[in-house]
Amino acid sequence: MSTVRKRTWKTKTGLQTGWQVNYVDQQGNRQRKLFKSKKEADSFETTVRHEVQQGTHVAESSTVTVAEAGDLWLGRVKARGAERATLLQYTQHLDLHIKPLIGGTKLTKLGAPAVANFEDRLREKGVSPSMVNKVMVSLSSIVSHAQRHGLCSQNAVKLRERTSSGRDKAPLRVGTDIPTPDEIRALIAALGDVQQGRWRPLLLTAIFTGMRASELRGLCWADVDLEARCIHVTRRADRFGEFGPPKSKAGHRTIPLTPIVVNTLREWKLIYPRPLTGEVDEDGKRLREEAKDSHLVFPNGSGNVENLGNILKRGFMPAQVKAGVSLPKLDSDGKPVLDKKGKPVITAKYTGFHSLRHFYASWLINRPEQGGLGLNPKIVQDRLGHSSVTMTMDVYGHLFPRGDDAEELANAERALLGA
Missing domain, CATH: 1.10.443.10 (Intergrase catalytic core)
Known part of the structure; x- marks a missing residue:
C-alpha cells in the first residue's frame, strides 16, 4: 500500500513544505521519498505501486551507482573468460568515459533524460560517433546486468537503442x-x-x-x-x-x-x-621449424x-x-x-x-x-x-x-x- 502526504517542517530559513510518498516494497520494507510538488509525488506513487505489484521495484536505498554496477559487470565479464582485448576495451569504456561522466549516478536515477545527456556530453568531448555507440552498448550491458541482479527496475539505455537504431548510419x-x-x-x-x-x-x-x-x-x-x-x-x-x-x-x-x-x-x-x-645452429642462431599445419x-x-x-x-x-x-x-x-x-x-x-x-x-x-x-x-x-x-x-x-x-x-x- 502507498500513500501521498503533505509534510511541513521547520528549518533555519523558515517553514518548508513537501510531499512524501510512503510505501511498502515487495520485500515488505517500509520506504519513503520526498518531493517538492504533489504532481511529482503522485507520478512516483503511481509508478512505484505498479512496480511493486509486478515485483520489479528497486528502492533508491537498495541500488548502487553506475560506477559500482560497472565494476560488478566487469567482474562478471572476467569470470566468463573474455579475451584480454575485450576486457581492455570494456575497461577503457568504463574508466575513460562512463565513470568520469556518470559514475556517481544512482541506477534508479538513470532514466531516459540522464542517458540522453550522457550521450550528448560524450559528443561534446569530441568522442567519435563509432566510439559513442560502443560506449553506449557497454553502458546498456552494465545496466542490464544490474537489472538481472535486482539493482534497478529498468534499462533506459535500451530505449535509446530502439529509438536511435540506424539513425546515424548512412548506407555503405x-x-x-x-x-x-x-x-x-x-x-x-x-x-x-x-x-x-x-x-x-x-x-x-x-x-x-x-x-x-x-x-x-x-x-x-x-x-x-x-x-x-x-x-x-x-x-x-x-x-x-x-x-x-x-x-x-x-x-x-x-x-x-x-x-x-x-x-x-x-x-x-x-x-x-x-x-x-629453441635450437641453435653452429653460429648460435636459432633454427626455423619445418613446415607444419x-x-x-x-x-x-x-x-x-x-x-x-x-x-x-x-x-x-x-x-x-x-x-x-x-x-x-x-x-x-x-x-x-x-x-x-x-x-x-x-x-x-x-x-x-x-x-x-x-x-x-x-x-x-x-x-x-x-x-x-x-x-x-x-x-x-x-x-x-x-x-x-x-x-x-x-x-x-x-x-x-x-x-x-x-x-x-x-x-x-x-x-x-x-x-
Missing part, C-alpha cells in the same frame, strides 16, 4: 566505403607476385574471402584445404596475438576459394616465414602473429597508393597537405581493412552480368559469418538488386500474359 557507398571493381583490379595488379612480398597472398585472400583481419591473422595451414579449394574459419587472433574462437557461432564457417587465391597460396606455402625453434598462414617475419598496424601501414595502404587508389591528404581546414617540394601528399583512399570485406560482400551480391555472383541473402550471411541474416540485410540490404526495374517488369509481364 561504392567508391566511398566499398572499393569499386576497377579499384580492386588495379590493387591486385599493383601487388605483383608472391616472390615480391608477403602482402599479395594476404590481401588477395582478404579480397576473395571477406575474412576479418583477426581471422586472417589467426589462420593456420591446417584450416586451408588447397585440394578442396576452401578455408575453414575456426579461430582468430586478438590485438595481443592471443587466439580465440570466431566472434560468434556463425563465425565458424567454410569459405570456397577462387583459383587465383588457391594458386597464390600454393606458392606462398613454399616460402612463408616459419617460426623459430599449425603454422600461421600470414605470419610476421618471425613466424608469429602479424600486427594489424603493420598490415595496414606496410601492406594495404602502400598497395593502394601504388595502384592509384588514393586521394590527396588534407589538413584540418580541408586543404591539401604539401611535401617539401610543394607537391600534394598522396594517401590511401581506404584506411580501414574492413573495406575489403565490404567489397567481398558486394561481389557476392552483385548480379553475374555485373561481374558478381548474385547470391541470396542467406548464403551471403553464411559466407560472411554474420550471426543472423537480419544483420546482413541491415548492412548490405541496399546493395541487393531490387528486381523491379522497368525491363524486368516488362519481361515478367510478357511471361505472365504469354505475349
Whole structure:
C-alpha cells in the first residue's frame, strides 16, 4: 500500500513544505521519498505501486551507482573468460568515459533524460560517433546486468537503442566505403607476385574471402584445404596475438576459394616465414621449424602473429597508393597537405581493412552480368559469418538488386500474359 502526504517542517530559513510518498516494497520494507510538488509525488506513487505489484521495484536505498554496477559487470565479464582485448576495451569504456561522466549516478536515477545527456556530453568531448555507440552498448550491458541482479527496475539505455537504431548510419557507398571493381583490379595488379612480398597472398585472400583481419591473422595451414579449394574459419587472433574462437557461432564457417587465391597460396606455402625453434645452429642462431599445419598462414617475419598496424601501414595502404587508389591528404581546414617540394601528399583512399570485406560482400551480391555472383541473402550471411541474416540485410540490404526495374517488369509481364 502507498500513500501521498503533505509534510511541513521547520528549518533555519523558515517553514518548508513537501510531499512524501510512503510505501511498502515487495520485500515488505517500509520506504519513503520526498518531493517538492504533489504532481511529482503522485507520478512516483503511481509508478512505484505498479512496480511493486509486478515485483520489479528497486528502492533508491537498495541500488548502487553506475560506477559500482560497472565494476560488478566487469567482474562478471572476467569470470566468463573474455579475451584480454575485450576486457581492455570494456575497461577503457568504463574508466575513460562512463565513470568520469556518470559514475556517481544512482541506477534508479538513470532514466531516459540522464542517458540522453550522457550521450550528448560524450559528443561534446569530441568522442567519435563509432566510439559513442560502443560506449553506449557497454553502458546498456552494465545496466542490464544490474537489472538481472535486482539493482534497478529498468534499462533506459535500451530505449535509446530502439529509438536511435540506424539513425546515424548512412548506407555503405561504392567508391566511398566499398572499393569499386576497377579499384580492386588495379590493387591486385599493383601487388605483383608472391616472390615480391608477403602482402599479395594476404590481401588477395582478404579480397576473395571477406575474412576479418583477426581471422586472417589467426589462420593456420591446417584450416586451408588447397585440394578442396576452401578455408575453414575456426579461430582468430586478438590485438595481443592471443587466439580465440570466431566472434560468434556463425563465425565458424567454410569459405570456397577462387583459383587465383588457391594458386597464390600454393606458392606462398613454399616460402612463408616459419617460426623459430629453441635450437641453435653452429653460429648460435636459432633454427626455423619445418613446415607444419599449425603454422600461421600470414605470419610476421618471425613466424608469429602479424600486427594489424603493420598490415595496414606496410601492406594495404602502400598497395593502394601504388595502384592509384588514393586521394590527396588534407589538413584540418580541408586543404591539401604539401611535401617539401610543394607537391600534394598522396594517401590511401581506404584506411580501414574492413573495406575489403565490404567489397567481398558486394561481389557476392552483385548480379553475374555485373561481374558478381548474385547470391541470396542467406548464403551471403553464411559466407560472411554474420550471426543472423537480419544483420546482413541491415548492412548490405541496399546493395541487393531490387528486381523491379522497368525491363524486368516488362519481361515478367510478357511471361505472365504469354505475349
